[in-house]
Amino acid sequence: MESNTFDAIVVGTGMSGGWAAKELTEKGLKTLVLDRGRMVKHGDYPTATTDPWDLPHGNRITQETRHRKPVQTRSVYPTPANTHWFVDDLDNPYSEVNRFDWIRGYHVGGRSLMWARQSYRFSPMDFEANAKEGIGVPWPVSYDEMAPWYDYVETFAGISGAADGMPTLPDGKFLPPMELNCVELDFQKRIADKLSRKLIIGRVANLTAPLTHQESPQRAPCQYRNLCIRGCPYGAYFSSVSATLPSAERTGNMTLLANKIVYELIHDNDKGKATGVRVLDAETGAQTDYFAKVIFLCASTLGSAFIMLNSTSSRFPNGFGNDSGELGHNLVDHLKAAGVNATVEGYTDVAYTGRRANGFYIPRYRNIGKDKRSYLRGFGYQGRASRQGFGRFNDNAFIGAELKQAMKEPGPWTLNASSFGEILPNHLNHVTIDRSRKDKYGLPVLKFDTLLRENELAMQKEMVSDAVEMFEAAGYKDISIGENNYAMGLSIHEAGAARMGKDPKTSVLNKFNQVHACKNVYVTDGSFMASSACQNPSLTYMAFTARAADHAVAELKRGNL
Amino acid sequence: MSEDLDPGMSQRRELLRRAAWLLGGAISAPAALAFLQGCSRKDAGADVQASGVLSAPEMDTIAAIADIMIPKTDTSGALDADVPQFIDKALGALYPESEQQRFKAGIAEFGTPTVDSVKQAIAAALTADLDPKPFILMMRELTLLGYFSSRVGITENMEYVPVPTAFHGCVPLSQMGKHVYWE
Numbered sequence: 001m002e003s004n005t006f007d008a009i010v011v012g013t014g015m016s017g018g019w020a021a022k023e024l025t026e027k028g029l030k031t032l033v034l035d036r037g038r039m040v041k042h043g044d045y046p047t048a049t050t051d052p053w054d055l056p057h058g059n060r061i062t063q064e065t066r067h068r069k070p071v072q073t074r075s076v077y078p079t080p081a082n083t084h085w086f087v088d089d090l091d092n093p094y095s096e097v098n099r100f101d102w103i104r105g106y107h108v109g110g111r112s113l114m115w116a117r118q119s120y121r122f123s124p125m126d127f128e129a130n131a132k133e134g135i136g137v138p139w140p141v142s143y144d145e146m147a148p149w150y151d152y153v154e155t156f157a158g159i160s161g162a163a164d165g166m167p168t169l170p171d172g173k174f175l176p177p178m179e180l181n182c183v184e185l186d187f188q189k190r191i192a193d194k195l196s197r198k199l200i201i202g203r204v205a206n207l208t209a210p211l212t213h214q215e216s217p218q219r220a221p222c223q224y225r226n227l228c229i230r231g232c233p234y235g236a237y238f239s240s241v242s243a244t245l246p247s248a249e250r251t252g253n254m255t256l257l258a259n260k261i262v263y264e265l266i267h268d269n270d271k272g273k274a275t276g277v278r279v280l281d282a283e284t285g286a287q288t289d290y291f292a293k294v295i296f297l298c299a300s301t302l303g304s305a306f307i308m309l310n311s312t313s314s315r316f317p318n319g320f321g322n323d324s325g326e327l328g329h330n331l332v333d334h335l336k337a338a339g340v341n342a343t344v345e346g347y348t349d350v351a352y353t354g355r356r357a358n359g360f361y362i363p364r365y366r367n368i369g370k371d372k373r374s375y376l377r378g379f380g381y382q383g384r385a386s387r388q389g390f391g392r393f394n395d396n397a398f399i400g401a402e403l404k405q406a407m408k409e410p411g412p413w414t415l416n417a418s419s420f421g422e423i424l425p426n427h428l429n430h431v432t433i434d435r436s437r438k439d440k441y442g443l444p445v446l447k448f449d450t451l452l453r454e455n456e457l458a459m460q461k462e463m464v465s466d467a468v469e470m471f472e473a474a475g476y477k478d479i480s481i482g483e484n485n486y487a488m489g490l491s492i493h494e495a496g497a498a499r500m501g502k503d504p505k506t507s508v509l510n511k512f513n514q515v516h517a518c519k520n521v522y523v524t525d526g527s528f529m530a531s532s533a534c535q536n537p538s539l540t541y542m543a544f545t546a547r548a549a550d551h552a553v554a555e556l557k558r559g560n561l
Numbered sequence: 562m563s564e565d566l567d568p569g570m571s572q573r574r575e576l577l578r579r580a581a582w583l584l585g586g587a588i589s590a591p592a593a594l595a596f597l598q599g600c601s602r603k604d605a606g607a608d609v610q611a612s613g614v615l616s617a618p619e620m621d622t623i624a625a626i627a628d629i630m631i632p633k634t635d636t637s638g639a640l641d642a643d644v645p646q647f648i649d650k651a652l653g654a655l656y657p658e659s660e661q662q663r664f665k666a667g668i669a670e671f672g673t674p675t676v677d678s679v680k681q682a683i684a685a686a687l688t689a690d691l692d693p694k695p696f697i698l699m700m701r702e703l704t705l706l707g708y709f710s711s712r713v714g715i716t717e718n719m720e721y722v723p724v725p726t727a728f729h730g731c732v733p734l735s736q737m738g739k740h741v742y743w744e
Contacts, residue, residue, distance in 0.1 A: 064654070184730070350734065353728070354722075354725035354726070354727050395687075399680060404631065407718045408718055408740070410734070
């Protein structure tokens, strides 16, 4: 028992778990960090430097992968170069009342290894929207309270971006911005002139210059290979594996164990506290209990929802901390619509060198100021201009010497844009536990029941028509609309299943990410999100996690936990 | 050649170590080696042998078509890049059985490939907009994929820079020599 007892336990090592581990250990807590998947240390990136000709089958997704990973291959990512980062769906099933795409990886570092690294602050508008519009519950936190924590995590992580001066997308502590290419600069000017839309370079967690601190000597600037998803041997993008876990390791206060599946929180009804976690060893099946004064659930939105829903007791018959009945509910993602593509005439004598791991961003402009739509909230576009590669030869009749000659020239410029929109929190969109099915480990599975609703469907139409309008305004002729294959989850931004709020009757967590009904449990992955805005969420998870860890250590010292 | 000068060997050994780790250490070394060898192709030589789902006569036909589509000129052609072998393996790995059979039927119907017959088949297929995709377009897609994922296809037609170190958004082509590989 003694050896199983720590000051703190962190469940999960993805974006939020890495931050919890770093902050708690740096503040002196002996911390047990558990991940359900295999160990990954910085540098354990088996395909990071593999040349294209050493990847099988032109790096296309194989039938074998489709067979083992029917859910993961609803996304485009599990190619031979990346498939080892994505779970085996046959071993890790779940139930769907309606289609929900749960795309994930079980390994140390979690999705912080595969993320798209786009890093945007939420704005005052985003934190105020629920209260103003009477949607969901009001955020119990203001932008001003969060701003210093955004500063803190941006500085450590290293976020590249430009100061754009937009109140609806606050600037941060940035490393130098990456460049827009010539066609993107031209597009930027055209849509500013014609539609007063603002296009900026993406803000991305890749180092464009040395970090401004000395805490991560293992990290070097971006080499512009654009192979980030495979893991970066240079440590040039932020992940738990490249950044936060090495910092936690250096304190000497971290015990990191892989292959440990946390499936239940242990609650002491007399003390009114959680005392520890129940763990199943993924390799041996052995069951072990670990104990601590404070527990951070950072197992991902749905991972934490599962653990809490699966932790029933006489005090919490409907799931841990679920006095409100909101646990597992209000699940959101980011809405996608069909991408829009255009061929751009001209600029034939220029191109770019290097492979930029970033694109442009057109921040939300709908329902801001005087603009009023039939739907609430809005969306932003991410995209890029590029010169076409060999794929273009599939559309013409060139063969032989003519084709060989054409290969030596870059293709015409194309520009694409796709969007992330806000999905409104709705009690009806939820997960429960399906005890009729078991996974490989004998544990019950999650059951998803979510749908896009009126607001989303109205917004989705305009996400396409606005892109077409922008491309037309820019004078582009050959405009094509891609397929819309979106179902909830596919943006891999799931959030909200244990929302925070002021009132314990309507929310699961308080403003410091503590479970209202059990103050020594903090939940700091995407579960806490009372709404998701339309920006990529990871930076916000980082900021809330760092803040929650600071709060937890102070509360421990005050004897309040 | 000393081992130090052969980056392939040490890299492969490192990959092997990592692959074993990746597969939970459960894989035997010879099996892992076979797996890795299966991942890479020779760079030259048109030793057309069936090793996947196609028969030797079928391989002859697709080799002839691939050679017509991407002949050797001042840069290597499809046969130098082992495109027929690529197609044979890719067909088995990437396509369901029904698509493989459709492809084989397409080969049987094609007859003896000539420059004219390949040209005409592509032109006819492009105007028809058929679903499922006609054999000749599937064949061309695989030929292009195989060629542009081969070392010679990439490095002889484009400037392949594994570690660019910088991004410049607006560079005159006249300053670039061969245009760069971006995929």
